[in-house]
Amino acid sequence: MSGPEGLRLNTEEQCYMPSSPTIGRPVAVLGIGSMGTAIAKALIEAGHHVTVWNRSRERLAGLTGCFVAETAVEACRDAEITFTCFSNLPATYDVLKQPGVVGALQGKALVPMSTATPDEVHGFQRFAQASGIDYLDAKIAVTPAQIGAPTAVIFFAGPQALFLRVEPVLRALAGRATLMGQRIDGAVLGDFAFLSVYFASTIGILHGAAFLRNSGLNIEQFFGLIPCFLDEINARSQSFRKMIVAGDYTDVQSALKTDLAGARLLANATANAGMQNLFSDALIELMQDAVAQGHGDLDSAAMVQAFSKIMSTPQPVEVPG
Amino acid sequence: MSGPEGLRLNTEEQCYMPSSPTIGRPVAVLGIGSMGTAIAKALIEAGHHVTVWNRSRERLAGLTGCFVAETAVEACRDAEITFTCFSNLPATYDVLKQPGVVGALQGKALVPMSTATPDEVHGFQRFAQASGIDYLDAKIAVTPAQIGAPTAVIFFAGPQALFLRVEPVLRALAGRATLMGQRIDGAVLGDFAFLSVYFASTIGILHGAAFLRNSGLNIEQFFGLIPCFLDEINARSQSFRKMIVAGDYTDVQSALKTDLAGARLLANATANAGMQNLFSDALIELMQDAVAQGHGDLDSAAMVQAFSKIMSTPQPVEVPG
Structure with missing residues (x-):
């Protein structure tokens, strides 16, 4: 050879x-x-x-x-x-x-x-x-x-x-x-968008597992359902796509303020389970910010608008190494 | 009839x-x-x-x-x-x-x-x-x-x-x-675990879309890839399951401190895109907390331990209505 x-x-x-x-x-x-x-x-x-x-x-x-x-x-x-x-x-x-x-x-x-x-x-x-x-x-x-x-x-x-x-x-x-x-930075930017989804989703899964375990429930059942949860999230993301492309968030599948009420119930439940509340507090803060920007009655897809708000004084974050 | x-x-x-x-x-x-x-x-x-x-x-x-x-x-x-x-x-x-x-x-x-x-x-x-x-x-x-x-x-x-x-x-x-x-609260608790995954994942998707749009890139391509991202997240969640059940986070697929470095790069990129940083700051705070608890060199699945930390003085969150 x-x-x-x-x-x-x-x-x-x-x-x-x-x-x-x-x-x-x-x-x-x-x-x-x-x-x-x-x-x-x-x-x-x-x-x-x-x-x-x-x-x-x-x-x-x-x-x-x-x-x-x-x-x-x-x-x-x-x-x-x-x-x-x-x-x-x-x-x-x-x-x-x-x-x-x-x-x-x-x-x-x-x-x-x-x-x-x-x-x-x-x-x-x-x-x-x-x-x-x-x-x-x-x-x-x-x-x-x-x-x-x-x-x-x-x-x-x-x-x-x-x-x-x-x-x-x-x-x-x-x-x-x-x-x-x-443009040469396209792959880097695409990967950051992926990381947004990946980090948030995996942290959400770990928090859900921690919550059930702290509540004395079966986590095997929970992990067995993850593919179904992700199916539901995929279906929801396709409705996000339509709304974002149209720039119209008024065909409400789930209103931002309804999700905020749900996140508050979650915070209460995690506190009752004796867990620290960093995760649910973060959800509440993100949703509250979007509600404060006037999107509360719109579909939650309108959070894309809240994230996009241009700051008057951008604050670059220092990257180690 | x-x-x-x-x-x-x-x-x-x-x-x-x-x-x-x-x-x-x-x-x-x-x-x-x-x-x-x-x-x-x-x-x-x-x-x-x-x-x-x-x-x-x-x-x-x-x-x-x-x-x-x-x-x-x-x-x-x-x-x-x-x-x-x-x-x-x-x-x-x-x-x-x-x-x-x-x-x-x-x-x-x-x-x-x-x-x-x-x-x-x-x-x-x-x-x-x-x-x-x-x-x-x-x-x-x-x-x-x-x-x-x-x-x-x-x-x-x-x-x-x-x-x-x-x-x-x-x-x-x-x-x-x-x-x-x-136990009669099992369905409520299961639903909270689902909401952990659902809220975090959908917010991550909306943030990713906002980031690409603010960077002038195509969001249709991004939404077309969401099912693939969710496949990857599902595969990762099955490795989480094994580690959590075994209580062993040393078979590192991705170390928590590596993810934290990635979240910091994301924060820098969103700041450069002129976006507000609530989302990436929340990721960093959650990961930093787990690193501070000594899990930095372990697989990110160890965040489940950080979330489970029992607080000495539980602070119930007030639920409106």
Whole structure:
């Protein structure tokens, strides 16, 4: 079995399926942590010619059916697309600044998948443009276990032509590989919108479980119903969509002031269960703010208006590190 | 077509399907608002012999295939199960105290579906026991549009034998008709746990939409991805379940302190988008509290421990009305 020159084939023979030349494309994955491993495995499974590189070799043992490069430059030299899976963009720069790497990436697609801020991706765009690298930003909205799933979401941002060029490969990673726009911060912003939903929902689930447990009730039953709750929330979100697009919140399915009354009952119940009230207090504060802005009789979807209120003096929050 | 004596059949002939006597059971629905209408329609569609009553007659026009009673007592006299769909328990008492109603309900199942507090359902239990009425409490975790759906959740509480007696009828209302326990406040508590998830998730969705709109990005794309986000949240919740049951949060999928760093990035991004920061500040406060309790290096599921912290001096929250 021949691979790119000088590369060691990492395979247990019984697992290795030679890729179909009609679909297999040469790709590299730099940074083989838990996410990099999932990315590499999904690409291998889809029949691509995958070369991986990681600073330490221990993490590579579990990967079969791919080539292992000794250096980053060796990994991306023959790759049409290079995915980087480091913990952040500074760590990504460290690798890209190794001798020869930028040269090896020129004219090819580079897809960094690290967490980043809008400022950081703008900076990375300047670096990529100056280096002649085709930069497609990516932000992953799933855990490693969900990589490759039909419902997995990865946000992308960058030139549409570049996205279309690599899209068939991206589909192997996420059934819902989504170009959020050609502006380079689109993926970061899409991921923040996902995090709004993800953080709030998971905290709500944990609070519900804590409440039942503190009340002496069965949490297995509760967790068994979560898919049904999420179905109901999905149905509700589609009504939100219609109202927000129309800018009309008067077709009330549930009025904001009714929800506020419900949140107050919840606060009372959690206090009676001997729990701290940070969670329900936060719900009440958010709803009260929207009611104070005059949306109480409207559908709760009108909270989108309350959140959108432009402050006269924006207060940037300091980000550590 | 003969009905209970003195009852007017409310039907357009072309819509009326006589119920199969093998499955049709005589039931009553008191209070025909939007939820009562949905309940009555689902029962009619399932082939039950439904009699409805409402204080005003206007709301009854849309209901066909059922009998309309002139009084509440007339409606429940021959019903094996009476569902009440008033806005709260005080309004329910008002109807039950009409002459003859309590007598008509003796030895039969009464299922009040109003919003209520644990104290109120305990009071209602005393009333039902003193009156010889078989009381099964119900709390509805879906909008009227979802009544009858296979994934619709309605929580019930009361004697298991009573639940089993009426369960086939309840299944017509909600595929996931769930007995939360024999203690009478079980349905109320289950509904509060649902509200934790529902309020937090819907607010998270509205905040995500507001963020994208304020950033000049497409919200249609975002709403199209909501089912995928909820899939990811469901997968995560099943890992929460395992950790909470085991009481072990050390198999970290996402550490609490990592989520806190993400919430801080979100706060910075919303501030930069010119939005008010109530939402992200609330996330940060909740996560910081759990980190301060020593859970920062554990999986975020450990927030369930932070919520459960017993306060030394519980502060009941005043509930209006």
